[in-house]
Amino acid sequence: MVDELKAKVRELLKNKQVELVIGYQRAADGVSVIPCFVENEKDAELLIWDAYCVYNLSGYLKDYPGKKIGIVAKDCDLRSIVVLLQENQLKRENLFIIEMECHGVIDEKRLKYDTQNQEINFAQKCKGCPSAKLSIADCVIKDKGEKRKTPDDYDEYEPIRKMEAKAISERLKFWQEEFSRCIRCYACRQVCPMCYCPKCVAEQTQPAWFSKGTNLEGNLSWNVTRAMHLAGRCIDCGECERACPVGIPLRDINKKIQKDVQELFSYQAGLSAEAKPLFACFDKKDPDDFIK
């Protein structure tokens, strides 16, 4: 699989179809993975592909306006590319998408505590990965390995439903405790391919939307605002939660909005590059039972 990838990248660079390919390479520790920017045929040798290729690389694409870029993408990365195309952040003709057939990636955090277990600890996000395949890639590199199956009764929204069933005071307590750990490093924002505003509201000073300090007011405002800005755009690549140094379950908020948006507007993010973004359109029959 990886040889196919290398050959494809060499071919693309040789034919000058792209100026650069963004993929994955092994870090110096021999285990972790870091992004790899291949600009010449020789460097294509560095490329790797395995279950450790967790990161969503689509966030790098916007850093090269006007350049022809190749990108190695798995299912979740494809969905984020779709959203970026939908929002006119990328030009399709400037992209060459190499889709890697993905059977799930590992959960870095759990792996650290579970080195004995030989079985791969798949990331939580992979368990609910939509089976509907996107067909936007320019080429697909197939995996000969056996397909990992998602159990039929798997409910990706189960943790959300559990949380919703709790009393409101309990929910407040839970989230206040979680958010109280937030150190406002904005790693969740930096890693998110959808957070591309040149100036983030969190950094605005006139007006200052919320406190910049790590107090409850600022932390709650920041986390709610971040989630709200991802409504109908988050494609659940789980990068925010992975990057969070204090382990706030950010996916639980993102998933909640994803669930609501699906229930209220039958909208799913990242499925069609032609569809209008959720908040850029409306339906006359949108629910308004909450309005007096």
Add this chain to the structure above:
Amino acid sequence: MTEKKNWEPKIVAFLCNWCSYAGADLAGTSRMEYPPNVRIIRVPCSGRMNPLFVIKCLMKGADGVLISGCHINDCHYSEGNFYARRRFAVLKKLLEYTGIDPRRFQMSWVSASEGDKWAKVVRELVDEIKSAGPNRLVDRQTHSAEV
């Protein structure tokens, strides 16, 4: 914190210029009585409303936030309220999920001729927020949590 005697809720109401603001004006000129707990902020359209406005109000200690605009299909800009409806349907559920009392954030459609509806909306809102009690999400002095 002991509840202050004679506590009166502070409610921030964002009214669209074309319908609800005129409706509230009509309630006033018609000498209708309603509780004086709302602080009205005029916005060009309910579609102008940013979820950040609501979040900031609640974090800065407002006991309630109301957004009011033209009825569906009556928007001065044709479709501003459609966008607002979508946006705030999501925000309302999100706030509830993070443990913020859903009574604290409400929406209504009030037209320019509905002075009586405006008075009714405010009366009901004030009653609901009084039953919810003061907003203690953030203690203004210490910025600490008060659950």
